[in-house]
Amino acid sequence: MRESTKRQQDGERPLNYRALFARPGVRPWLLVTLAAKLPVAMAPLALVFLVRETPGGYALGAVLGGAYVVGEVVGAPVLGARLTGARLGRELAAGLLVGAAAFAGLAFCATAPQPLTIVLAFLAGAAPAAHAGGLRALLVGAVPEEAVARALSIETTLTQGVWAVAPAAVAFLALGAAPGAPLLLAACCAALAALGVRALPRLDTTEVDPAGHATGEPPSRSRALAAGWPVYLTSAAAMALLATAELVLPALLESRGLPVTWSGPLLTAFSVASVVGGLLYGARQWPGGARAQSLVLLVVMATFVALIAVLPGLVGTAVALLLAGAFKSGVMVTRNLSLRERVPSSMLAAGYSVMYAVQGVGYSLTASLAAAVLAHAEPAAAVLSGAALTLVLTLVSALAERRPRIA
Structure with missing residues (x-):
């Protein structure tokens, strides 16, 4: 019997937000997700600020932003397909570390040849692109069935909050410190997320069909x-x-x-x-x-x-x-x-x-x-x-x- 059904039969109410935050693994997940999402929200604008005063100017910034997005679109399904079973955490951490290295490389390569910066921008988008799906799956696996909708609401709220503050943070750092400062912050956040994701609870890898029934053989x-x-x-x-x-x-x-x-x-x-x-x-x-x-x-x-x-x-x-x-x-x-x-x-x-x-x-x-x-x-x-x-x-x-x- 599934946990949600048992809770309903026992007359227990679904977890409220306070009880959800108190569950093991949820608060660490919030910190890891915050660190992983901030680079994504900062990247497009940060790339524009990085090169706006170089010979390439805003046109190069648009090209780098496009390369980053293409990297995300390519990397998410390709790398996401590898996020199964016990290697999910390992794959997530590896992707975030490579992304951190790419962000750091961009921060110091504003005047490098354009092909190099374009490749780094693509890599910064592609390598950690599977983190959104992997971290969401970890969250869903860490809460009881009746609390999944509420947990996903927390994730959505966190995402919207990050995207609301990221542009201001990029402008403040790029104009107040250095053009590459936002990308250095992105690199640090991605590296911290890579370390944190290894400490999160692992998923139950039992094969389950979409209706929630155990299956004897994994589907194609x-x-x-x-x-x-x-x-x-x-x-x-x-x-x-x-x-x-x-x-x-x-x-x-x-x-x-x-x-x-x-x-x-x-x-x-x-x-x-x-x-x-x-x-x-x-x-x-x-x-x-x-x-x-x-x-x-x-x-x-x-x-x-x-x-x-x-x-x-x-x-x-x-x-x-x-x-x-x-x-x-x-x-x-x-x-x-x-x-x-x-x-x-x-x-x-x-x-x-x-x-x-x-x-x-x-x-x-x-x-x-x-x-x-x-x-x-x-x-x-x-x-x-x-x-x-x-x-x-x-x-x-x-x-x-x-x-x-x-x-």
Whole structure:
């Protein structure tokens, strides 16, 4: 009998946040995850600040940022597939150490030949790219079944908090200390995360199918990971909304005669609303299963993002962004829960890594779509195009969910 069922029969209530933090391994996991996520949040902007005063300037910064993202997209599924069983911690630590070395190399190579800096940027993105999926799998394995949603809400809140403070930290260090200082901090954080991950509790490697029943023979790795493709699609849909909100907002404000400088505070408020939304989602149980919740929340978030193009003035834009941000964390948590229902637990780290890569692809493709629309239409049309793309992807995912999982 599963632990969650036994707790329910015994009349025990699900763990609250305080009890969850008190569980063995959760607090160390928070520290390791914070150290691992901070370099990821800092890297794109840190690479721009690193080379903005070199002959390559901002153009080279954009190239390095692109190489870093490509590294993440390539490294997450390739290295994530290796995160199984007893070697999960070893693989995570190795990837983080290589990433730390790449970050340190970049910090001292601002004036090095461009091919070298591009390779280092790619390596800094690729080597530790599987950490998101691996650490999430470790967290899920460290808490009882009924507390998984709340634990994932904590992870989402931590992620949003890191992304909210990282740009300010990069600007402060790069302008106040040295252009390479943010990347040195990233290197130190990645190295500390590599040391910390080895001390985290190991996962139970018993083979379990997506419904939670023990199986006698492990399924095909490729078929098991492919079973999660509808969830991967919702991840791409969610990142389409995020890209639309982040990339089109400055142009939208300018087209309405509003100061572009408001884009920073508005996006910060968007992130803060996401932090609050994540905590509220994890604070109670909600009706319906995770897959149904994920689809509904995506539609609601897409609606509020579309309202950014419709509601007039600064207040209307701010209200729409705040409401979209409030539902963003719920989307992130429910898609992680949905993947657990479709991928065997022994391959969950790999599944999360694949999903992480798909997020990067979704963001990049939506950025390209937004750029194409902005070249021929008003920014409001670009916002509506991003929301429409999300709704189409959500519809395809919903139809796919009605089909049976791969055996």
